[in-house]
Amino acid sequence: MNSPLKRTALACILMFGLLMININYLQAVRAEDLKQDSRDRRNFFARYEVERGLITAGNKVIARSEDTGDREARFKRVYPEGKIYAPVTGFFAPENTSDIERAENDLLDGSSPSLVIRRGIDLFTGKQTKGANVQLTINPKAQEAAYKALGASGKKGALVAIEPKTGAILAMVSIPTYDPNLLAPADKAAVNEAYKKLDANDDKPLVNRAIARTYPPGSTFKVVTMAAYLESDDSLGPQSQVDAPQRLDLPNTTADLPNYGGAACGAGRVTLSFALEKSCNTPFGKIGMDLGYDAMKEQAAKFGIGENLDPLEIPMAVAPSSIGPEEDQAALAQASIGQRSNQMSPLQMAMVAAGIANNGVVMKPYLVNKVTDAEGGEIKTADPEELDTAMSEENAAKLKEMMVNVVNLGTASAAQIPGETVGGKTGTAETAEGQAPHAWFISFAPAENPKVAVALIVESGSAGNDASGGQTAAPIAKSVMEAVLGK
Amino acid sequence: MSAPTVSTPGAEAVPLPAKRRVAQLVMLAFAVLIVMAAYAAVGMGIDQKIPSGMLTYGLGLGGFMLAAYLVLARFAPWADPLILPLVTLINGLGLVMIYRLEVGAGGRGGASATTQLLWTAVGVVVFTVTLIVLRDHRALQRLTYTAGAAGLLLLVSPLLPVLGQEINGARIWIGLAGFTLQPAELAKLALVIFFAGYLVAKRDVLALAGRRLLFIDLPRARDLGPILITWGLSLGVLILQKDLGSSLLIFGTFIAMLYIATQRTSWVLIGILLFVGGAILAGMVFSHVQDRFTVYLNPEDPALYDRVGGSAQLLEGLFGMSQGGILGTGLGQGHPGLIPLAFSDFIFAAIGEELGLTGLMALLMVYGLLVERGLRTSIAARDPFSKLLAGGLSFLLAWQVFIIVGGVTNLIPLTGLVTPFMSQGGSALLANWILIALLVRMSDAARKPPPQAIQDEGLTQVFQR
Numbered sequence: 006m007n008s009p010l011k012r013t014a015l016a017c018i019l020m021f022g023l024l025m026i027n028i029n030y031l032q033a034v035r036a037e038d039l040k041q042d043s044r045d046r047r048n049f050f051a052r053y054e055v056e057r058g059l060i061t062a063g064n065k066v067i068a069r070s071e072d073t074g075d076r077e078a079r080f081k082r083v084y085p086e087g088k089i090y091a092p093v094t095g096f097f098a099p100e101n102t103s104d105i106e107r108a109e110n111d112l113l114d115g116s117s118p119s120l121v122i123r124r125g126i127d128l129f130t131g132k133q134t135k136g137a138n139v140q141l142t143i144n145p146k147a148q149e150a151a152y153k154a155l156g157a158s159g160k161k162g163a164l165v166a167i168e169p170k171t172g173a174i175l176a177m178v179s180i181p182t183y184d185p186n187l188l189a190p191a192d193k194a195a196v197n198e199a200y201k202k203l204d205a206n207d208d209k210p211l212v213n214r215a216i217a218r219t220y221p222p223g224s225t226f227k228v229v230t231m232a233a234y235l236e237s238d239d240s241l242g243p244q245s246q247v248d249a250p251q252r253l254d255l256p257n258t259t260a261d262l263p264n265y266g267g268a269a270c271g272a273g274r275v276t277l278s279f280a281l282e283k284s285c286n287t288p289f290g291k292i293g294m295d296l297g298y299d300a301m302k303e304q305a306a307k308f309g310i311g312e313n314l315d316p317l318e319i320p321m322a323v324a325p326s327s328i329g330p331e332e333d334q335a336a337l338a339q340a341s342i343g344q345r346s347n348q349m350s351p352l353q354m355a356m357v358a359a360g361i362a363n364n365g366v367v368m369k370p371y372l373v374n375k376v377t378d379a380e381g382g383e384i385k386t387a388d389p390e391e392l393d394t395a396m397s398e399e400n401a402a403k404l405k406e407m408m409v410n411v412v413n414l415g416t417a418s419a420a421q422i423p424g425e426t427v428g429g430k431t432g433t434a435e436t437a438e439g440q441a442p443h444a445w446f447i448s449f450a451p452a453e454n455p456k457v458a459v460a461l462i463v464e465s466g467s468a469g470n471d472a473s474g475g476q477t478a479a480p481i482a483k484s485v486m487e488a489v490l491g492k
Numbered sequence: 493m494s495a496p497t498v499s500t501p502g503a504e505a506v507p508l509p510a511k512r513r514v515a516q517l518v519m520l521a522f523a524v525l526i527v528m529a530a531y532a533a534v535g536m537g538i539d540q541k542i543p544s545g546m547l548t549y550g551l552g553l554g555g556f557m558l559a560a561y562l563v564l565a566r567f568a569p570w571a572d573p574l575i576l577p578l579v580t581l582i583n584g585l586g587l588v589m590i591y592r593l594e595v596g597a598g599g600r601g602g603a604s605a606t607t608q609l610l611w612t613a614v615g616v617v618v619f620t621v622t623l624i625v626l627r628d629h630r631a632l633q634r635l636t637y638t639a640g641a642a643g644l645l646l647l648v649s650p651l652l653p654v655l656g657q658e659i660n661g662a663r664i665w666i667g668l669a670g671f672t673l674q675p676a677e678l679a680k681l682a683l684v685i686f687f688a689g690y691l692v693a694k695r696d697v698l699a700l701a702g703r704r705l706l707f708i709d710l711p712r713a714r715d716l717g718p719i720l721i722t723w724g725l726s727l728g729v730l731i732l733q734k735d736l737g738s739s740l741l742i743f744g745t746f747i748a749m750l751y752i753a754t755q756r757t758s759w760v761l762i763g764i765l766l767f768v769g770g771a772i773l774a775g776m777v778f779s780h781v782q783d784r785f786t787v788y789l790n791p792e793d794p795a796l797y798d799r800v801g802g803s804a805q806l807l808e809g810l811f812g813m814s815q816g817g818i819l820g821t822g823l824g825q826g827h828p829g830l831i832p833l834a835f836s837d838f839i840f841a842a843i844g845e846e847l848g849l850t851g852l853m854a855l856l857m858v859y860g861l862l863v864e865r866g867l868r869t870s871i872a873a874r875d876p877f878s879k880l881l882a883g884g885l886s887f888l889l890a891w892q893v894f895i896i897v898g899g900v901t902n903l904i905p906l907t908g909l910v911t912p913f914m915s916q917g918g919s920a921l922l923a924n925w926i927l928i929a930l931l932v933r934m935s936d937a938a939r940k941p942p943p944q945a946i947q948d949e950g951l952t953q954v955f956q957r
Binding site for chain 2: 007008012014016020023024025029031032033036040042050
């Protein structure tokens, strides 16, 4: 009977061989697909198995992971500052993430290739791998001042503050916002419910207005038009004269471009500085038409504006700003004063203000200052990068001077800070018929050694006259600048 | 150390198998050590501390195995030294996994390491009792028909009113004094004994009678009786108890033993034909058989996943093994609790999740070795009944591992069976420990030096054992 027994043994070897080949195929090859399956709740639990790194701003912890001791969902994300930092931290929900939590996810959860050495050490020392800590450029004082001041307006809006010399984002606020703690529990059903509610809210609290939305910039855009004008002819200066008719005839249309409320602007011919101080529309409409679409677009691009440019990542993607498509001269005139199809994100306008303040050099904005592993070892540090040179140093100085005049002599007196030279520009952007216009303000301080540039919008925040951007928005910018300057 | 040799006049010195008792003890200790280390790993993985039960469970297992070893050393000293350590390792790892699942589920979900440890104790007791009582396994040959009747009775007992119980859609349980037993586990042992005895008696006629058609020897039509009866029996199990696994197990083992007994390939072909016919028939008549097949072909289909009794369990197991990958998540650090019945039918998937491909390969090697030792016993055995019984039991073990592991890993359609020595369940543990006792008993007989004729000065021969 030995020969059939040997063949039976062969059959057994075959069976075990098949089993072994199959598990190799299953766990090494097929696993790659199966691991991605959303029905596998392990993927859900995995999110809570790692102690995610901290997100900090200055010396403030704005996101940390708390050990709940739960077997299945051990670490819970906690946002001690809640709403104030929500547009920055974003949220970490069972099936979704946003903002920094999303953009820096692989560092925060420790899965990034740059943490491979750390993970290797942890493997041998038996330590549980922790995620890397992300330190933001946000200045807590500025962020809190911005949240408080913008919130006090009772309106929707957004604010971005930038350090002009580096591009570091010092504050980023969007209102209304949400409490990321609501989306943190490891409870899919409850979180999905909470998310749905927030998403369905007409005020769109989940949208980060500072980077994800664009608005017509109104008169704040006149600084870009002015920059283009100054760059077109080096002999121009704050005291150069321009035509300032009460109404600017728009070619090939029956309409005219009036000044705000149809008011006169000086005596028909004014200095450039005066035109900016009083925010006259007609001179800038004319300058735009004279320079032409291409010159305007080129200047805008040097500030980082343009739907065709590489999209900005701070590291979150920023909605591209644009001066609008090329149309007729009438449209160009309107775009030159920040209306028509001209659409800017608050971050973009902060870059404009910062670029002017930084002698014409626009720095790439960024939000992450430093990433360190759980033991404090440095993984990466921000390296400020120039985005472009928007204007020559001389021309930037001229524009700065005019913007300082706007604050000292013009529409933005509310932004004055005693002892500091503040430059700024108000804006009032017409929106839909029957809705109050948006109030804008961009500014920087101190002019001689800029430490902060701010752009903010208060949606439908204008009471009706052009100074209202100044009245509503300028004090908010002022409080943020003061916070940064330590006033 | 050289093996003791016995010189036979006129022949070369034949090496005798060594007893290797020390080696066996060392391997046994090693197996227990691995199991204790695994306990510790579970505790570290879950609570970051050595579990308090480690010593209880470890020493408990170690104590049982030492007892088993001592009985074996006394009553079956020539037995294969590998069998007991291999079984200890598998049984121990099963205990660890059940413990891990119990702790992970916070005591809910049906996994109970204490119960399993108790059944392990009972299994070891039965093992030793079998070794002590059954001094000569050939006694079983005289019980051929008794075993057959007992096997049949055990098999149909769940169908009896009052006694039988239906759990999870399969009527394979009987309730006795508060316990539930799966008599099919014992039935399969009794049936293998019956098959062995019956085939030894009838092998000549089954092997030789018949005519040659083309290139295969076909048996006579009237000799088809036994195979048809077994086929009918398997179909009966399938139809009446909805137990696909046992049905396949019994029929496959019978075919293998028939082949071993007769050396006739045609029996295997006939067996396969009957199996295919039965499977098609069952697939046409029973929706649950067909479901298993569609699930097998496409477990990831969302429609099948959502259906009650669909692919959810299989897919959960596949998810677990996928997340485990090559090295596994580590004991206590995965989520095997997500796999339904991870402590019984799907324990292989649970191990695959936490110990990874590496662990599963090692585990399959251990099973493979165990089967190999059984088959080696069969080849070394001196009488046809032992050969057939040892071969049948070894194949039974291999075949069972193939059916359940293949099912869980999506190699073949899934049919419920326990993973021998690992899955939680007393009846199976008991039956498998008896199976091992029989193998040990037979390997002792096979390896024991035969009575030697000692040449005296005269012509007198003295037999010495």
